[in-house]
Amino acid sequence: MSYEYEIHTRGDVQGNLFEKLVRFFFESEPHHDQDEAAVSAEAILEGDGNIVLAMGPDGGVVGYGTLTNVSDRGTARMEAAHVHPDHAQRGIYSNLVKLRLEEAQREGAEQVAVNAAHEFQVRFLQRLGFEIVDKYPFSGWELKKCCR
Numbered sequence: 205m206s207y208e209y210e211i212h213t214r215g216d217v218q219g220n221l222f223e224k225l226v227r228f229f230f231e232s233e234p235h236h237d238q239d240e241a242a243v244s245a246e247a248i249l250e251g252d253g254n255i256v257l258a259m260g261p262d263g264g265v266v267g268y269g270t271l272t273n274v275s276d277r278g279t280a281r282m283e284a285a286h287v288h289p290d291h292a293q294r295g296i297y298s299n300l301v302k303l304r305l306e307e308a309q310r311e312g313a314e315q316v317a318v319n320a321a322h323e324f325q326v327r328f329l330q331r332l333g334f335e336i337v338d339k340y341p342f343s344g345w346e347l348k349k350c351c352r
């Protein structure tokens with residue numbers, strides 16, 4: 205199955221992206237009703253920075269990852285990432301990370317920060333050059349990679 209990737213500026217989204225994200229959250233989170241899916245969609249479209257979307261063959265969203273603007277200290281942060289369970293383990297998260305890294309570099313970030321919830325994510329990120337800088341008792345690992 206092939207996927208297309210799109211980069212959007214959060215807060216300046218065109219067309220029916222909000223509806224596509226509501227559908228994504230409704231279908232990928234079994235405990236979400238329509239209202240909760242709308243709250244999740246709103247939450248990730250708010251704020252600064254970009255959102256990278258993975259689109260499935262039917263044009264629907266199957267995954268996303270967010271990236272903040274570069275801070276005064278030169279850091280861009282990869283925030284949330286989520287892939288629809290029906291499309292998991294096909295390299296979508298990997299591509300969402302790589303595209304956000306490229307975007308951060310294009311925007312002049314000196315380093316990229318990310319919080320990883322799973323050990324397999326840590327291993328994958330380390331292969332891309334990220335280093336663990338902290339370990340939190342309940343929320344996983346903090347990793348950073350220098351862009352220069």
Ligand SMILES: CC(C)(COP(=O)(O)OP(=O)(O)OC[C@H]1O[C@@H](n2cnc3c(N)ncnc32)[C@H](O)[C@@H]1OP(=O)(O)O)[C@@H](O)C(=O)NCCC(=O)NCCS
Pocket residue numbers: 283284285286287288291292293294295296297298299320321322324325328
């Ligand atoms: C975690 C998540 C983003 C992974 O997405 P994905 O598209 O399935 O991941 P990929 O296919 O790109 O896999 C990336 C690497 O992780 C590994 N991986 C993915 N899911 C895995 C799992 N459940 N268990 C072990 N390894 C896993 C892959 O094998 C791959 O490693 P490789 O490069 O050595 O082959 C997805 O399962 C998800 O959305 N989970 C719920 C939300 C979440 O946990 N988000 C992350 C924190 S923000």
